[in-house]
Amino acid sequence: MPDTSLNLPVPDTGTLDAAAHLPGIIAALAAPRQEIEAAFLAVGQELGDAAALLDRIVAAFEALPRDLDGAEMQEAGARLGRFTGHAHEIAAAFARERGDVQKLLAAVSAATHPVEDLHRSVRLMGILSVNARIVAAGLSDAADQFDVFTTDIAELSKSATAAVTAFADGHMRLASAVQRAADQFTGFEAAHRERLEGLAASLDQGLAAVAERQRLSAERSAETARVSQEMAMRIASAVMALQVGDSTRQRVQHSEEALAHLAGWLAGETPHGLSVAAEDRPSLTAAVASLQQAQLRGTIEAFGHETREAEHALVELAADASAAITECRRLYDDKGGGTPIALLGAQMREAALLLRDCAAEREQLDALATAVGDMVEVLLGHVEAVQEIEANMRLVGLNAAVKCAQLGPRGAALSVIAAQLRELTGELVPAARAAVTQLGEAVSIARAFTAGSTGRLAAEVGELEAEATTALGLLEAVDHRLGEALATLDRDGAEAETLLATASHGLSRHAGLAEALADAEFDLARLAPAAGETPPVMPDVLRALRRGYSMEAERRIHDDFAASLGAVAEPPGDSADSASTDEDDVLLF
Numbered sequence: 001m002p003d004t005s006l007n008l009p010v011p012d013t014g015t016l017d018a019a020a021h022l023p024g025i026i027a028a029l030a031a032p033r034q035e036i037e038a039a040f041l042a043v044g045q046e047l048g049d050a051a052a053l054l055d056r057i058v059a060a061f062e063a064l065p066r067d068l069d070g071a072e073m074q075e076a077g078a079r080l081g082r083f084t085g086h087a088h089e090i091a092a093a094f095a096r097e098r099g100d101v102q103k104l105l106a107a108v109s110a111a112t113h114p115v116e117d118l119h120r121s122v123r124l125m126g127i128l129s130v131n132a133r134i135v136a137a138g139l140s141d142a143a144d145q146f147d148v149f150t151t152d153i154a155e156l157s158k159s160a161t162a163a164v165t166a167f168a169d170g171h172m173r174l175a176s177a178v179q180r181a182a183d184q185f186t187g188f189e190a191a192h193r194e195r196l197e198g199l200a201a202s203l204d205q206g207l208a209a210v211a212e213r214q215r216l217s218a219e220r221s222a223e224t225a226r227v228s229q230e231m232a233m234r235i236a237s238a239v240m241a242l243q244v245g246d247s248t249r250q251r252v253q254h255s256e257e258a259l260a261h262l263a264g265w266l267a268g269e270t271p272h273g274l275s276v277a278a279e280d281r282p283s284l285t286a287a288v289a290s291l292q293q294a295q296l297r298g299t300i301e302a303f304g305h306e307t308r309e310a311e312h313a314l315v316e317l318a319a320d321a322s323a324a325i326t327e328c329r330r331l332y333d334d335k336g337g338g339t340p341i342a343l344l345g346a347q348m349r350e351a352a353l354l355l356r357d358c359a360a361e362r363e364q365l366d367a368l369a370t371a372v373g374d375m376v377e378v379l380l381g382h383v384e385a386v387q388e389i390e391a392n393m394r395l396v397g398l399n400a401a402v403k404c405a406q407l408g409p410r411g412a413a414l415s416v417i418a419a420q421l422r423e424l425t426g427e428l429v430p431a432a433r434a435a436v437t438q439l440g441e442a443v444s445i446a447r448a449f450t451a452g453s454t455g456r457l458a459a460e461v462g463e464l465e466a467e468a469t470t471a472l473g474l475l476e477a478v479d480h481r482l483g484e485a486l487a488t489l490d491r492d493g494a495e496a497e498t499l500l501a502t503a504s505h506g507l508s509r510h511a512g513l514a515e516a517l518a519d520a521e522f523d524l525a526r527l528a529p530a531a532g533e534t535p536p537v538m539p540d541v542l543r544a545l546r547r548g549y550s551m552e553a554e555r556r557i558h559d560d561f562a563a564s565l566g567a568v569a570e571p572p573g574d575s576a577d578s579a580s581t582d583e584d585d586v587l588l589f
Contacts, residue, residue: 040245206344241310
């Protein structure tokens with residue numbers, strides 16, 4: 001076995017007892033190493049939790065464009081389009097029907113004057129019948145010849161009065177019903193005019209807002225994917241940057257192990273199977289202390305630089321995440337004003353209620369229009385009776401004129417009454433026909449009214465409401481998923497931002513940890529010789545220490561140190577040990 005001891009001058013390492021101080025230095029290294037390990041484990045855990053939350057947010061919002069432009073939304077849009085189209089028709093038709101109702105009222109009212117003429121004529125007929133009886137009674141010798149005349153006039157006058165009264169009463173009821181309907185329609189329209197006018201416009205705006213949301217969402221889909229990729233890269237970058245925690249821990253631990261081996265050699269033990277002669281221990285102490293001082297200096301420099309990079313990566317990740325969360329909220333939440341889908345749903349419900357009211361109002365108008373036709377049919381029956389009475393009156397008047405002619409001057413008074421009777425009889429039919437003409441026009445208006453498009457639409461309001469309800473169900477299903485995504489955004493987004501901020505703050509302690517390592521380096525400097533006085537050390541010791549490294553940076557420092565001593569850093573055959581540890585430089589934290 002070759003002699004591995006060195007016969008070198010012993011450098012002056014001061015008055016320090018290396019064997020006594022090494023445990024303290026090792027403990028001084030262990031404390032920050034453990035803190036670094038705990039701190040970076042905590043930061044890594046926070047980063048992992050934040051990344052999981054961000055993934056969940058991204059997944060929720062990546063699905064929204066598909067929801068907003070999916071088959072459900074397409075079907076809902078088609079249904080709402082039909083509903084809105086009908087709403088436009090109903091709103092426009094109600095404005096037209098105001099004129100129709102007024103026309104109907106005018107036609108019924110126009111029959112009032114002819115009806116009043118009929119009334120006046122039959123009242124005069126009654127008076128004439130009384131006068132005829134009085135005059136006939138004065139003709140005592142001829143009274144029996146005029147009994148039939150006066151009786152017939154009285155009976156016909158009574159019949160005419162009954163027929164015209166029934167006609168007038170029916171017309172009055174009809175006019176009153178139409179007036180009430182017109183007043184009710186006017187009141188309904190006045191109460192709902194603005195809502196009717198704004199109904200279709202608001203639905204159009206709501207549909208346009210949802211369509212715009214779909215368009216923006218489709219555009220945002222690509223942006224969401226891009227932001228997702230960027231955040232994934234940021235997270236990966238932050239994870240890679242956090243390797244500094246593990247690499248620093250390993251490097252400090254390697255320094256602890258090297259100093260522990262030194263303590264063993266000083267105590268006469270044989271770490272790595274090597275023994276060191278007592279006279280070589282001072283030079284070995286100086287050399288190992290100088291080497292570990294150089295290793296610690298490199299560790300501290302790398303720790304400070306890489307920790308600042310890791311902190312910067314976390315700050316950028318937090319900024320990106322915050323910007324993405326803000327953008328999602330801006331796009332989908334409308335600053336708390338409610339989503340367009342939710343607003344459109346509220347508009348649809350209001351529209352459905354209003355159209356239901358319109359349908360109920362329209363049913364009453366349809367019923368009135370039908371009643372107008374029925375009532376006019378009844379009135380026409382009374383007119384026919386008047387026309388029959390008028391024919392009988394003409395016949396009675398003719399008979400009276402013949403008899404008056406036979407009486408000569410004695411029948412002059414009855415002749416005047418007969419002439420007046422014929423005149424009144426001639427007024428009955430024109431007045432009746434005028435009334436019938438106006439009422440016929442009312443019937444035509446009523447029939448056109450019931451055959452109008454609004455009548456058809458009113459019957460379809462139930463179907464329209466069912467369409468709207470189905471569309472709302474589809475919209476609300478999408479809106480529910482949107483609400484869940486926004487809830488995820490509010491809940492997980494805030495938590496992710498907090499975790500990233502905490503993680504970033506956790507790395508801000510690196511200055512204190514680096515200072516603790518620097519204190520240990522200072523203690524080592526007291527064991528090391530002055531610059532330029534570092535003695536050579538046993539090659540076997542150098543090789544043994546080198547095999548304990550897992551970082552390329554450690555090996556470079558070691559080899560530079562060995563070269564400064566003029567020693568061979570790694571003899572052929574041991575390179576496999578070195579190469580085998582290269583992979584450890586890529587340890588994930």
